Amino acid sequence: MATALADEIDVLAKAKREIGGAYVPSDDEAYMSEAQQDYFRKLxxxxxxxxxxxxAGTLQQLQDGPIREPDLNDRASSETDWGIELRTRDRQRKLIAKIDSALRRIEEGEYGFCEVTGEPIGLGRLIARPIATMTVEAQEAHERREKVSRDD
Structure with missing residues (x-):
């Protein structure tokens, strides 16, 4: 799990470097201004x-052929690595749905506002997690409710 999250963070950091530019959203401008929306859309x-x-790279490697390790320990290790890789890709597939949802919210003018309270999520949180849909407080309350439900 920690590896998948680290991979997600690395890919996000790479995306931030890719869009480059001198512009970074700031609290000095109007919240969810056109420039901020454009920044998050590009990101x-x-x-x-x-x-x-x-x-696509993972898919290509899978199509290139099965694991052909002669040693059983090497084969088990390779299969474990592939299992981790496939779980990471599945997690990223779900992440793409969240990214698409965030892009839709930008187009509809709802991006950057909590889906529970309607309050601004905050630039710091959005820069750290551009797919965030709730303020930190609303997210924490949501997680507490989930924990209570699981404990019952």
Whole structure:
């Protein structure tokens, strides 16, 4: 799990470098101004493109042939590595759906606002997690409710 999250963070960091530019959203401008929306739109599209590129590479490796390790320990290790890779790609497939949802919210003018409270999510949170749909407080309350439900 930590590896998949680290991979997700690395891909997001790469997307941020890819869009480059001197512009970074700031609290000094109007919240969700056109420039901020454009920044997040470009970031989300770059993030999605990088995920799809990595997925295509994994698919190509799978099509190149099965694991042909003569040693059973080497084969088991390779199969474990592939299992981790495929779980990471599945997680990223779900992430793409969240990215598409964020892009839709930008187009509809809902991006950057909490789906629970309607309050601004905040630039810091959106820069760290561009697919965020709730403020930190609303997310924490949601997670507490989930934990209580699981404990019952």
């Amino acid at each position: 989300l599209m770059a993030w999605k493109r990088l995920i799809l590129h990595a997925s």
